[in-house]
Amino acid sequence: MTSLLQVRDLSVHSLARPILHTLSFTLEAGKILAVIGESGSGKSTLALSLMGLLPAGFQPHGEIRLNDENLLTLTEPQWCQIRGKTLGMVFQEPMSALNPTRRIGAQIADTLRLHTTLTRSEIRDQTLALMEQVGLLKAGVSERAYPHQLSGGQRQRALLAMALACKPALLIADEFTTALDARTRADVMALVHSHTKTHRMAVLMISHDLGLVRHHADHVLVLKDGICVEQGPTASIFDAPAHPYTQALLAMSLHGAAHTPLSRLPVYTVPV
Numbered sequence: 001m002t003s004l005l006q007v008r009d010l011s012v013h014s015l016a017r018p019i020l021h022t023l024s025f026t027l028e029a030g031k032i033l034a035v036i037g038e039s040g041s042g043k044s045t046l047a048l049s050l051m052g053l054l055p056a057g058f059q060p061h062g063e064i065r066l067n068d069e070n071l072l073t074l075t076e077p078q079w080c081q082i083r084g085k086t087l088g089m090v091f092q093e094p095m096s097a098l099n100p101t102r103r104i105g106a107q108i109a110d111t112l113r114l115h116t117t118l119t120r121s122e123i124r125d126q127t128l129a130l131m132e133q134v135g136l137l138k139a140g141v142s143e144r145a146y147p148h149q150l151s152g153g154q155r156q157r158a159l160l161a162m163a164l165a166c167k168p169a170l171l172i173a174d175e176f177t178t179a180l181d182a183r184t185r186a187d188v189m190a191l192v193h194s195h196t197k198t199h200r201m202a203v204l205m206i207s208h209d210l211g212l213v214r215h216h217a218d219h220v221l222v223l224k225d226g227i228c229v230e231q232g233p234t235a236s237i238f239d240a241p242a243h244p245y246t247q248a249l250l251a252m253s254l255h256g257a258a259h260t261p262l263s264r265l266p267v268y269t270v271p272v
């Protein structure tokens with residue numbers, strides 16, 4: 001079976017130096033891959049490569065195959081076709097992704113208008129359905145609200161509604177929940193997780209929250225200075241990290257909880 005996403009020998013060089021070194025991994029539909037590593041290890045550079053949004057002067061080499069198409073050969077108009085449609089994206093700071101002058105409902109509708117052939121009334125219905133799905137309607141947020149009238153968590157939910165609108169095959173979530181309180185972070189991540197199961201969406205998540213990674217990711221890839229030092233199923237990375245860097249990262253971040261084998265942790269159920 002061919003994986004949804006196949007990254008082969010991806011390297012990224014800036015004008016000054018290499019940022020990512022010959023990275024290879026695959027990601028299946030319906031699975032969550034977490035990329036972890038210290039600040040500056042190259043996580044966002046990887047995410048930006050997958051979205052065709054590398055900064056000027058950054059040059060990618062190798063292959064990024066999504067549904068067997070090498071994304072690195074796409075032109076900018078072709079990237080625009082798949083971003084928002086096959087490829088969903090959510091970032092840490094929703095205010096920079098949301099248009100402050102447009103109502104939330106209109107912004108979700110824009111995504112549907114751009115990438116689907118739905119009629120006006122179907123778009124309205126779909127917008128409300130998405131707002132319901134991400135919990136905005138339940139929280140009393142109207143489609144007519146502006147971004148500044150929403151809390152941080154509600155803005156992330158709005159961003160998620162936009163990202164999920166076209167049922168993307170792959171969602172890139174870069175530090176998506178970092179700015180949220182623990183409860184909201186768990187709720188939003190549970191929402192993403194349930195979507196992976198119901199729609200077989202794959203997720204590449206970048207997070208410093210190793211508790212969240214441990215609960216939600218199927219696989220983990222560990223980056224250090226642009227090099228993948230280790231990758232594998234979440235249980236083996238957390239229970240038996242092979243690389244000293246991974247061991248140190250887990251020990252630092254989990255304050256000892258890393259030594260609790262996954263199998264002994266309480267079973268986490270995803271709210272539907």
Ligand SMILES: Nc1ncnc2c1ncn2[C@@H]1O[C@H](COP(=O)(O)OP(=O)(O)OP(=O)(O)O)[C@@H](O)[C@H]1O
Pocket residue numbers: 014019037038039040041042043044045046055
């Ligand atoms: N626009 C840029 N111009 C020059 N160097 C950059 C740029 N963006 C990132 N870098 C460099 O590339 C390297 C990888 O950065 P990247 O943002 O991918 O790391 P990261 O693991 O996502 O960090 P963080 O967890 O802090 O977000 C760093 O050394 C960084 O300084």
